[in-house]
Amino acid sequence: SSSASSPIDDFLRCLSGKIPAEQVFTQSSSGFMAELTSSVQNPRFVTNATVRPACIVAASDASHVQAAVRCGHRSGVRLRVRSGGHDYEGLSYRAVRAETFAVLDLAGLRAVRVRAGDATAWVDSGATLGELYYAVGTANPGFAFPGGACSTVGVGGYLSGGGIGLMMRKFGIGADNVLDAMIVNADGELLDRGRMGEDLFWAIRGGGGESFGVVVSWRLKLSMVPPTVAVFTIAKTAGDGGGGDAAALLAKWETLILQPFLPDLTIRVVLQGRTALFQCLYLGSGGCARLAATMRAYFPELGMTTSDCHDLTWLRAMAFISLGAADAPPEGMLRRTNNLGTYVKSKSDYVRRPMGAAAWSALFADHLASNNAGVLILEPHGGVVGAVIPDMATPYPHRAGVLYNIQYGVFWWGDAEGESSAAARRWLDALYAAMETAVSGNPREAFVNYRDLDIGENAVVGGVTEYESARRWGERYFMGNFRRLAAVKGRVDPGDYFRNEQSIPPLLQPY
Numbered sequence: 185s186s187s188a189s190s191p192i193d194d195f196l197r198c199l200s201g202k203i204p205a206e207q208v209f210t211q212s213s214s215g216f217m218a219e220l221t222s223s224v225q226n227p228r229f230v231t232n233a234t235v236r237p238a239c240i241v242a243a244s245d246a247s248h249v250q251a252a253v254r255c256g257h258r259s260g261v262r263l264r265v266r267s268g269g270h271d272y273e274g275l276s277y278r279a280v281r282a283e284t285f286a287v288l289d290l291a292g293l294r295a296v297r298v299r300a301g302d303a304t305a306w307v308d309s310g311a312t313l314g315e316l317y318y319a320v321g322t323a324n325p326g327f328a329f330p331g332g333a334c335s336t337v338g339v340g341g342y343l344s345g346g347g348i349g350l351m352m353r354k355f356g357i358g359a360d361n362v363l364d365a366m367i368v369n370a371d372g373e374l375l376d377r378g379r380m381g382e383d384l385f386w387a388i389r390g391g392g393g394e395s396f397g398v399v400v401s402w403r404l405k406l407s408m409v410p411p412t413v414a415v416f417t418i419a420k421t422a423g424d425g426g427g428g429d430a431a432a433l434l435a436k437w438e439t440l441i442l443q444p445f446l447p448d449l450t451i452r453v454v455l456q457g458r459t460a461l462f463q464c465l466y467l468g469s470g471g472c473a474r475l476a477a478t479m480r481a482y483f484p485e486l487g488m489t490t491s492d493c494h495d496l497t498w499l500r501a502m503a504f505i506s507l508g509a510a511d512a513p514p515e516g517m518l519r520r521t522n523n524l525g526t527y528v529k530s531k532s533d534y535v536r537r538p539m540g541a542a543a544w545s546a547l548f549a550d551h552l553a554s555n556n557a558g559v560l561i562l563e564p565h566g567g568v569v570g571a572v573i574p575d576m577a578t579p580y581p582h583r584a585g586v587l588y589n590i591q592y593g594v595f596w597w598g599d600a601e602g603e604s605s606a607a608a609r610r611w612l613d614a615l616y617a618a619m620e621t622a623v624s625g626n627p628r629e630a631f632v633n634y635r636d637l638d639i640g641e642n643a644v645v646g647g648v649t650e651y652e653s654a655r656r657w658g659e660r661y662f663m664g665n666f667r668r669l670a671a672v673k674g675r676v677d678p679g680d681y682f683r684n685e686q687s688i689p690p691l692l693q694p695y
């Protein structure tokens with residue numbers, strides 16, 4: 185290429201003939217902004233100040249991914265890989281610092297192929313969880329997959345970060361159920377599990393997206409569920425006093441997670457304002473009648489009865505959880521939506537000791553009650569995820585002894601940065617500071633799928649991401665698994681082609 189041409193020109197020239205022209209968008213293409221925002225879930229990262237991609241490549245075939253990586257690597261253009269676009273810091277489609285990059289968008293690579301004979305499925309990264317659930321549940325109502333509560337999340341990012349949800353107490357996290365994968369490495373080679381090797385196969389099942397290559401598709405082990413499962417949602421209010429008070433109920437709820445061992449029963453809790461919403465999925469046989477008896481035995485304080493409960497196929501239960509209504513048609517989970525209206529900032533914690541009723545009361549009084557635009561989601565661990573699968577089985581380390589994950593979210597409207605943003609951030613930061621003594625410490629754990637750049641950003645030294653300083657955020661996401669992830673990165677991508685502000689740094693010395 186001539187010295188006058190830019191890396192992006194070289195990249196585009198290299199792609200021509202390998203990817204249909206209408207699937208490549210430059211900033212001057214009329215469809216650029218629509219393509220860029222197609223799966224964006226947080227308008228904080230599509231403002232005029234945002235560092236945007238120079239171009240977007242919309243892959244619809246594995247060969248397009250290979251071409252994008254080969255051409256990108258050769259011309260010095262880095263790729264940000266995007267599956268479902270839900271990254272909490274927008275790292276799949278924007279950069280924090282000024283840099284020239286392309287987005288490789290996999291939303292068009294979205295097939296789900298269920299093999300009923302051996303209860304497995306191949307799913308492409310660009311499929312959403314809703315599309316996966318729909319294909320799995322319609323192939324056989326007895327099949328399921330342990331995914332998350334939100335149907336628009338992309339399979340690619342979800343599994344890359346481990347993937348937690350209401351079924352992990354029985355079946356493990358999403359990544360525990362991956363049997364094989366196809367990945368395009370930094371040389372543009374398409375590798376299956378056998379060719380990528382067990383260390384890379386380990387790393388991609390929870391080590392976070394972007395760092396190791398582009399995962400094109402995943403082979404999943406499907407779970408078996410009864411013809412119907414049971415769900416309920418019960419709202420309680422803080423400050424009611426007595427046994428029905430949300431704070432007292434939370435104190436009871438957190439003692440149930442590890443003892444007794446009830447993997448069929450999962451109750452997650454969503455806190456907003458003075459309300460605690462107890463959302464239950466029961467995977468045992470016997471449906472609502474059996475669930476009501478179990479609740480009477482273990483958690484009578486919640487006052488759950490069969491009239492709170494719905495017996496639904498697993499697919500309809502996922503629609504109930506994701507869309508919020510018992511009669512929600514599962515087809516609703518096939519809708520791909522973006523969010524360009526509400527700004528969001530999230531953080532996360534893990535809790536290993538019960539907080540107790542007084543601390544819950546204080547949390548409502550001092551923080552939640554004053555801000556209806558703040559939400560806490562408490563996701564119980566225990567069961568199989570906590571007691572059966574070792575902390576080193578996959579990069580996801582928050583297992584033995586973890587009671588629950590807390591996701592903090594705060595919303596605002598108006599401007600990305602301004603008075604309402606500053607007020608929202610002050611509220612979130614005060615809450616996060618107040619929680620420090622109640623949650624895990626040394627390190628204070630965080631969940632990579634709830635990405636938070638407040639905990640640290642990479643430094644690039646001599647063209648490569650530095651290991652030592654990355655430990656600050658990396659050991660909070662991965663604890664003792666961080667060093668092993670860095671060693672895998674050092675083997676498969678020593679030149680650090682695949683990177684972002686929180687990618688795994690290559691560790692080149694032997695470990």
Ligand code: FDA
Pocket residue numbers: 225264265266267268269270271272275276290309331332333334336337338339340341342344345346347348349392393394395397398399400633634684
């Ligand atoms: P996106 O496309 O933004 O990618 C996320 C990261 O992975 C980026 O760094 C990206 O570069 C990289 N990446 C994406 N595809 C890749 C691929 N094929 N190969 C390599 N790298 C890739 N999580 C959870 O565990 N349980 C839950 O219940 C929920 N619920 C939830 C609800 C809502 C409303 C949101 C916004 C998010 C969640 N999440 C969640 C978090 C979610 O799992 C996390 O944001 C995922 O990274 C999103 O995956 P996407 O593919 O949508 O993101």
